[in-house]
Amino acid sequence: MKMNPFYFVVQRSSHILFSFIFLCFLFSSISPSFGYDPLDPYGNITLKWDLLTSDTASNYVRVSMLNFQKYRHIEQPGWKLGWDWKGDEAIWNMLGAEATEQGNCSRFKGGQLPHCCERTPSIVDLLPGTPYNMQTTNCCKGGVLSSMIQDPSKYGSVFEMTVSSATKAGFNMPENFTIGVQGYTCGDAVPVAPSKYSLDGRRWTQALGTWNVTCMYSQFLASTTPKCCVSLSAFYNSTIVPCPKCSCSCQGLPGAKCLNSGETPSLLREIKDKNREPPSLVRCSEHMCPIWIHWHVKQSYTSYWRVKITVHNQNIVKNYSEWNLVALHPNLKSVVQVFSFNYEPLSQYEFINDTGMFWGIKFYNDMLLQEGAGGNVQTEMLLQKDPGMFTFREGWGFPRRILFNGDECVMPPPDQYPRLPNIGQHDAKFSIVAIFFSLLLMMLCA
Incomplete structure (x- = not known):
């Protein structure tokens, strides 16, 4: 039976079309907000809601914000927790935190008004030095949350509040959670096993209900451009490899602000709001990054080699408090000593130890000052050579x-x-030169 060749063309085209549609569906189904970090695969910020007491009049709730990330932290101006109530709930009083707006409380007549009547409240942490009668355990850090490795004692924040609804009794978990920090996306509240509490370790009380909300970080959501770049140099080569051009932005592009050397920003233009992160304003450079890191292979000994790391703050209007740096290098499993920085291996896959975290020493260099004479921190690191894998060739250092x-x-x-x-090549050049001088010497002596 003779087949029409047009049939094969149509059939092949249909297969290509269906494959294209499937790939489009596949890529469109992947959420751009999803953030997976292979160096910290289980890292997240968890919001834990505990319903402690509940009656027909009100509900008493304890909210805990826990940073389970190894090296990513929340710095000033801190977190700003938000959600949507499902009904007409109002917050009557709070300990350990406060709402930024009271809202319209006109539906409540006479007597004391609620602390917050907003359907979408915005909650911020209290500042250090808050009176004790307004505090709770692990509150009042100004919204700053440390990472698990850097300072485990400050990775959590807790506040308590009394909530009631005018139309119905009981408690309904809110929805649409945000933490007010760029790059984080929060999921829905998930009921988990109720939390247990004890004052003396003998008698335990249990929450009436516990819900967890998981928030993940995505660098693509946090910023459309990178925030740092790396330059390289070594003692055995005179070449200094700079940060790639336009690493973070390019001079002349819309929105790319920078100041040349010697210029200072206008104080009226750069108004600092304590509740918002200051705008990025950098020194003009080819890379235009607020943070520039230089890795220098400094020396080589018989059994060890030395590296110098310098972190430069190119941001004119921002200090980086409790900063940290994570590096991946195969020889980090053989670190002998780190000078003037704290260091901790991450060991995210147990048997693989090629990633380490550096951060400043408290009250010494944990604050990376804004651009200027003091706008840098540096360390040197001594590593042991591994005869089975060590080499300086091909950029291994x-x-x-x-x-x-x-x-x-x-x-x-x-x-x-x-x-x-x-x-x-060096030996070959040396041999040619040696032969030439030998022949010249023989001719002169003849």
Whole structure:
């Protein structure tokens, strides 16, 4: 039977069309807000809601914000928790936190008015030094949450509140949670096993209900451009590899603000709001990054080698408090000593130990000051050479990845890494020169 060749063309085209539609559906089904970090696969911020008491008049709730991320923290101006009530709930009083707006409480007549009547309240942490009668345990840090490794004693924040509804008794968990920090997306509230509490370790009380809300970080949501870049150098090569051009932005592009050397920002233009992160204003450079990190292979000994790391703050209007840096390098499993920085291996996959976290020493260099003479911190690190894998060739002495405050930094292309001099070519040139002088000497002596 003779087949029409047009049939095969149509059939093949239909297969291609269906494949294209399937791929479009697949990519469209992947949420751009999803953030998975292979260096911290279980890292998240968890909001735990405990319903402690409930009656026909009111509900007493304890809310805990727990940062389960190894190296990503929340710095000033801190978190700002928000949600949507499902009904006409109002917050009557709070301990350990406060609502930024009271809202319209006209539906409540006479007597004391609620603390907040907003359907979408915005809750902020209290500041250090708050009177004791307004505090709860682990409150009052100004919204700052440390990471699990950097300061485990400050990774959580707790507040309590009394909530009631004018139309119905009982308690309904709110929805649409946000924490007011760029890059974080929160899921729905999930009921979990009720929390248990004890004052003396002998008698335990139990919450009437407990819900968890998980918030994940995505660098793509936090910023459309990178926030840091890396430059490289080594003692065995005179070449200094700079940050890639336009790593974070390009001069002349819309919205790319920078100041040349010697210029200062206008105080009237750069008004600082304590409740908002200051705008990024950097020194003009080819990379235009607020943070510039330099990795220098400094020295080589018989059994050890030394690295110097310098972090430069190019941001003119911002200090980085409790900063941290994460580096990935195969020789980090053999760190001997780190000078003037704290260091902790991450060991995210147990048997693989090629990633480490650096951060400043408290009251010494945990604050990375804004651009200027003091706008940098530096350390030196001593590593032991592993005879089975160590070499300076092909850029092995430089890191594979670097993150600053949890954000990926732009690395130079691998083919630009400083290389060892080619010894073979050097020896060949030396041999030719030696032969030439030998022949010249023989001719003079003849």
